[in-house]
Amino acid sequence: MSKAGQTEQPATAGPPVTPEAPEPDPKRWLALAVLLVATFMDLLDANIITVAIPAIQRDLGASAVAVQAMTAGYTLSFAVLLITGGRLGDIFGRKRMFLTGVAGFVVASALCAAAQSTEMLVASRVLQGLAAAVMVPQVLALIHVTFAPQEVGRVVSLYASMIGMAIVCGPVIGGALVDWSPLGLGWRSIFVVNLPVGVAALVGAWRWMRESNSPHAKRLDIVGMLLAIGGLLLLMLPLTLGRELGWPAWSIVSLVAAAPVGVAFVLYERHKTRKDGSPLVTLSLFKVRAFGAGIGVQLLFSAVPAGFFLSWTLYLQGGLGWSALHTGLTAVPFSVCVPLVGSFAVRRLSPRYGRYCLLAGALMMLAGIASYAWVADRTGADITSWHAVPAMILLGSGMGLLMPPLTALVLREVTPQEAGAASGIINATGQLGAALGVAVIGGVFFSALGANAGPQADRALPEHRAVAPQHVTAVRTCATDSLGQDDLTKVPPSCTMLLDGADAGGREAIAGALGDIRGRTFQTTYSETLYWTAAGLIPVTGLLFLLPHHRVRKQEAAV
Template structure:
């Protein structure tokens, strides 16, 4: 629980401090994007690998390596003397989180008997909700307080005592567990997917600053060929030893393929919105970091409440329509935000923002909670672990892609040489343009959702599910479907980090 809380807080705590980091370190636009996108990219690239390594070498061992590495990387972030070192440390944080996070619920599943797991996952849902709500507020308070004159650095240094406690407690109390059948790690597959993502994300992130050079366009086009090579290699791997990194047969399942498309585009939209929103409030409107942090509380609370209601009450009655209503509500919230931003301009208040943020939060809660169960409902049980890990990874890739696109849809709308009095209005105008992009992404999501099953049902029969039987993919399915390796779907499922589902918990 300590590790899960630390990871979720770390993801949400950084955005609120981005303007302070930029001011104090003199970081360029691309460095700022890499501080957020680097974490997401490393996390996405390592999730499936982290889950596999836990199955092969032991979940406790990988958990301790992950939490130790994450704590060390947090110290590097906190003491970074330049933007370049901070970017490298953030990438290391993402990579070590990818070792730590997939083990968390796998260890819970291996440790507790079936009749006790409901209580544990209920506690996990509460921890996750607390992490999502407290991250931005904690980031704002730590930055505003300027503890010991350290400015933004305590947002990373706070992980040190928490991480050390998690490491000591984990070493003492966690019992070791492995998959009963050995799984081979597909290293060439890991290399190909990482290379393809870098070739796509790096030019997007640096393009605006460098004037969109030819090599950037060639790299983005080349990434498509690398993705193609990955697909061909995964087919070969499936035929030769049956242990591919990605189980391609899953994409023949209509609901799964549609769900992957929804997760990818949803990640893109959220990646754009949250970074742009933070910079709009602090650099456009000139708000303090504390005011910006507290402004986001209604959004987080709305997501938490709607997520619980959607899983327990709405989806069993209305099925897919709940997710589509969520997409429409998010679009409605964006349009209200646009109208308010244009009407009130630089004079907009936190209270006026609360209305569109609550509408958007309710919409997001209706989507993230039941989405993974809807996507997995027609996947054969033998592949559920691989499918969950892939869903989680794809959403992280979408987030990294969205953060890369910020340079196009946000910074591309801001002039290079602005007088001080022009900065605020330019950021407000760029924010409004970005909201139209996010609304467009959500419209695509609404249409793609028609390919999801009308009513999510129990997972497709195909492999016997027995207590304690681990599938070679790394997933253990029982008591309502627990999927390991990056994504865990538990009894009804509220989505946490894309592929992790917990009963009644908040995203």
């Protein structure tokens, strides 16, 4: 185990060799392809539904509450069962649980595609999330126990790149499927596409994947599982739905109640460890410096890209009117840089420079976010995808320098028998951090949007002389009302009254003024939000100094 300060030792991105580690599997790279496809399928499904929501509303008559339930149902069911899903793999076999999760995901996807009501679609989405929670923790666990230490870093960089690709590809693929409507399926095609992919993953996993489990923890910790699920639900539910519902009293109570439930979970896990050595989470994992500090970094770091891409999508599609395809293509430089830089980082930079590699990644991401804010503020409505290229390169390169080495470092000293539980914790932490980022950065964005609407209207209206003087105040009111609400697609009564009271020429002038105000408000709000998002990387940078500073000797690095 590493000590504080710099350690001179042969560094690998993976875990130490242990007597329990199996011989390298000759089919491990084929198995890895299956694991990466399953990872992409899960993350794609978490993001793809957003662009299909209007079509689903038209077809099924889904209410705003039902729409929230479609997205939140998947996220919540997935997040709260991740730790349990990881431990199930340790106990019953990681290959077996992976196959179970993929099969459940395929069945749930078929039910989503066949849904005839919003209730059926919501229930199927919840089932999808539960299946994903069984499937996903096995990915990192199988990587950890399947690959040799010198291979783990490169494999984790591929895993991280798959995450980045899925985040930006979701809206693109979803938009293309909904627009093209293959076989006349419309929005249902976004779920049908999972069926052949999932079946292929099942066949590949069955043929190429080696079974593994933990020789310990043979009993399922039911009480610990219920406490973990309850605590995560109390945290995730308000973070996921609180802002959209206006932070009702129950959401605050839920957040407060999460603390004592978390304490109860820790106390019970200590008792369970003393009693029979079969806890849901081995708390001694957090005494390992690389794991404990790394989980803290993972929590805060996950909030930044989640918050960035939320505000980015709202800005481009809601403010500038870009299509989902246009938006997704703008992120191509990010998607390309994550795997390229990540692979180089885990093989060359992280072993040679230790945690300085991760620090460089955090600073590069900060520079990328700040530069995008500056460009958006200067170019306004004239911004193009080309303006975003330098910022996206910085963001993708920074994430490549930080995320793959961090994941490999967190797993570094985890024993193979704890791989499933550790993977579940890593994934659950990432989900919690993402929810935190969406809640906080989303809250900042929407609050600033409402606050900026009035001042931007005052600046824009004098330039729109075609707007009749008697309509100027009403246009300002309409702009502030429409941009100050949580659902930006709704038309407030003030706008309806304004348009009903104007003739055809007046409506055209009013629409032009409202469009200009909307664009200016989104531009200003997005820049402000990005500066706050960049500030979120400051505590991440500070926490990185708590990580062990593993470096290879200079002569070994030169080999």
